[in-house]
Amino acid sequence: MSRDRLADASASVDENRRQVLKGLGLAAFGCPFAGAAAQAATAPARHMTDAPVANVASAEDRVPFFGKHQAGITTPRPANGMIAAFDVIAETPDDLEALLKLITNRIAFLTEGGTLPELDPRLPPADSGIVGPVVKPDALTITVSLGSSLFDGREWLKPLKPRHLSRMKKFPNDALDAALCHGDITIQICANTQDTTIHALRDIIKNTSRHLTLKWKQEGNVPVILPPLGGVAESARNYLGFRDGTANPDSGDEAVMERVVWVGAGRGEPEWAVGGAYQAVRIIRNFVERWDRTPLKEQERIFGRTKMGGAPLDKPEAGEFATPDYAADPEGKLTPLDSHIRLANDRTPAAAENTILRRPFNYSNGVTKSGQLDQGLLFICYQGDLEKGFITVQRRLDGEPLEEYIKPIGGGYFYTLPGVRDASDYLGSTLIAAVRKAP
Numbered sequence: 001m002s003r004d005r006l007a008d009a010s011a012s013v014d015e016n017r018r019q020v021l022k023g024l025g026l027a028a029f030g031c032p033f034a035g036a037a038a039q040a041a042t043a044p045a046r047h048m049t050d051a052p053v054a055n056v057a058s059a060e061d062r063v064p065f066f067g068k069h070q071a072g073i074t075t076p077r078p079a080n081g082m083i084a085a086f087d088v089i090a091e092t093p094d095d096l097e098a099l100l101k102l103i104t105n106r107i108a109f110l111t112e113g114g115t116l117p118e119l120d121p122r123l124p125p126a127d128s129g130i131v132g133p134v135v136k137p138d139a140l141t142i143t144v145s146l147g148s149s150l151f152d153g154r155e156w157l158k159p160l161k162p163r164h165l166s167r168m169k170k171f172p173n174d175a176l177d178a179a180l181c182h183g184d185i186t187i188q189i190c191a192n193t194q195d196t197t198i199h200a201l202r203d204i205i206k207n208t209s210r211h212l213t214l215k216w217k218q219e220g221n222v223p224v225i226l227p228p229l230g231g232v233a234e235s236a237r238n239y240l241g242f243r244d245g246t247a248n249p250d251s252g253d254e255a256v257m258e259r260v261v262w263v264g265a266g267r268g269e270p271e272w273a274v275g276g277a278y279q280a281v282r283i284i285r286n287f288v289e290r291w292d293r294t295p296l297k298e299q300e301r302i303f304g305r306t307k308m309g310g311a312p313l314d315k316p317e318a319g320e321f322a323t324p325d326y327a328a329d330p331e332g333k334l335t336p337l338d339s340h341i342r343l344a345n346d347r348t349p350a351a352a353e354n355t356i357l358r359r360p361f362n363y364s365n366g367v368t369k370s371g372q373l374d375q376g377l378l379f380i381c382y383q384g385d386l387e388k389g390f391i392t393v394q395r396r397l398d399g400e401p402l403e404e405y406i407k408p409i410g411g412g413y414f415y416t417l418p419g420v421r422d423a424s425d426y427l428g429s430t431l432i433a434a435v436r437k438a439p
């Protein structure tokens, strides 16, 4: 390639990165391109989904840990994600407080990055060492949520349980494996690279071994998609080959997130829970061999969208982000009434009450005992009301034609703690204060 063409190509890559960074709001993330991104303010805005643009992949990318809400929910979804569920050994408020402070300290360090201390070599090293002597932030977020069992198993916590937090019950198509369900606490770990998520998990397991036992974990990833120059990003595809995330609410719109995701004051939740959110996790196996033998037209009718472009079936040429008009198709001739998107959201004003923010990852676990690919979706969604959100939407989806190709096998419901305000605060501080205040 000539020097000029090389320079052109590199300028175009830089421009792509600027567009992505601008769309992702990375100006605040200490990103080296942040200044350039701010200058590109006149460029057309990218459509914000739940952050399908996975990875502009610099190990220096930093997502702020401190804030009103935890990171890893409305912050951009990077290429790698994991849910790890633990049981908590702590039996007293003091033990739980110690655990929460310890986790907070580890997350603050891992998400900020830094040089590892060198210890006396006769002792175990300070760190697993898998990312070397300097830990880079790598867009790491670690999001901590509490399960119903943590509250149910402790008299002093019972009265403080969030109103809708319950043990996930089986839906008709579920084949739940007890070894992949529930837990006292989940840690969602997301980062640009898998090394970083695994490093973070190993760090937390090592440092909290007195307080936590690992119950299950599921890792996943999403494809990296850069938007075309001046264009809009397409949503990443799931392992059924469809774009996933298209109709998500705009995670960059704070007013929308206040309405959809965050628990606010006066919503009937305990005061300590304000600033948190409900997390629903589902490990959903996909029968990919059967799906790959299914005619394209049928696949598209099952989802209600075109496979390649992701457009709604009533506007196949209009692009991924066109809004379907179900009122003009009352019998479902274009978009079947039992298609996934029409059942999940019939686009009536009432259905707006059931909006959720999806943040899923694809998983690929190897081969089943019967010689099939063990692939699927690590479905994660957040909402301010679990009953109105995930549970209502899932009830609507019960019996959908997609069920022939999917099998939910694990997961659970959790309450994501409010954020950590600053270095003097810790995860769950409002809960511990409420425990101490209780009669």
Ligand SMILES: C=CC1=C(C)c2cc3[nH]c(cc4nc(cc5[nH]c(cc1n2)c(C)c5CCC(=O)O)C(CCC(=O)O)=C4C)c(C)c3C=C
Residues within 6 Å of the ligand: 238, 240, 242, 243, 244, 245, 246, 247, 248, 282, 284, 285, 286, 303, 305, 340, 341, 342, 344, 345, 356, 376, 377, 379, 390, 393, 394, 397, 406
């Ligand atoms: C209960 C909530 C949902 C579960 C579980 C779920 C599983 C699931 N979804 C896909 C693939 C797609 N889902 C899409 C849209 C979509 N899905 C849900 C909810 C659940 N999906 C909602 C609320 C929506 C949006 C509906 C709308 O407002 O129009 C799509 C279309 C593109 C998109 O908007 O994301 C796909 C594709 C799979 C494969 C799956 C389980 C394995």
Ligand SMILES: [Fe+2]
Residues within 6 Å of the ligand: 340, 344
């Ligand atoms: Fe879906």
